[in-house]
Amino acid sequence: MGSLGGASWQKIALAAPLILPVLLLSPMLARGLNMLALGEASALHAGVEVEQIKTLTILCVAAATGAAVAVAGGIGFIGIVVPHLLRLAVGPDHRFLLPNAALLGAILLVGADIIARLVVMPAELPIGIVTAVLGAPVFLYILLRSRGILDL
């Protein structure tokens, strides 16, 4: 269920070369991803190199997620809740959504880690349990409240 218990600078040094380039590259994907929200055909008509954007996006996601999971283990719900929360808060424009999702995801993960270390002191709860217990109701709430607007 994942844990930040074994965090060390060495692990960060191993993951950073995969995660940092993706964070820096993500604004370049933003326009293409915005257009893809209209469907692949419309994105193509608007001048987006659809296959190129899709390939690049998949590679970026695989690299960054793979590195994060290799270091911290599988921690659910952060990835699915954060972008939807942000779409309601700041809108679906990927130019702002991508960097904001990285920031809010990190904030929520640190918060969940604090809870995981406090609730069963001196032991440590697997952090994935905390994110699932907190994340699932939030996700359900978002889903039920604004299904129409989110087009889920």
Add this chain to the structure above:
Amino acid sequence: MLTATNLTIHIGQRAILTAVDFQARAGAITAIVGPNGCGKTTLMRALTGEVAGVGDLSLNGVSVNGARPARLAAMRAVLPQATPLAFPFLVGEVVRLGLSSGLSAGDPQVASQALAAVGLNGFANRFYQELSGGEQQRVQLARVLAQVWMPAGPDGPRWLLLDEPVASLDIGHQLMVMNIARAYADAGGGVVAVMHDLNLTAMFADTVTLLGEGGVLGSGRPSDVLTDALLSRAYHCALAVNTPPADRNLCPRPTRATAA
């Protein structure tokens, strides 16, 4: 000039269109009509470069199949029959998506002007998903208009390719959309529209291409193409033009081309 020469398109094993010649000129509305499944949308997809066919296809002298998407996007915008939209975009954001893909991207006024042109003034901060189907379709038209806002530029005419632009609209908004197309063509741009409504086609189109039986049945001025014989052959039913309907039919039709 948008020209297709000897165009043949297969989908799977089946030839949808065989040896089609198609021409549209700037400054005119060219309508593509024909029965369901005759290949209207397929022809439109070929004209946009979305479906590759065998044959020559050029837009303003640029070969459509070899061109980069961005090059084509600067010259023409495409309105699909229906546009799904994931995520809660605001109407203004949708229109700015179109604006950012064209050559008028530097002018922030265009988004609101495009919305005003389709009668959606003041809708910019509404959620797209909250609008009715007809309103959504007009938002998409505004997006497409914003992409090619200037009908003609130093590099040549721009083009609107519209796939059934009036399909989900009431009669007032149908006329409004066709008048937008009319104004675009009059300002030097080119308009190609797939149409189902033959009366609107007769009212607004300068040139009509009638598809059927896997090819072009007729092409030319509406009065030459929309004839009893050709229409009956294309649509497989007896049709008569310029015949008043039987007395129990109520047939509202616009009284003049500029009605809005």
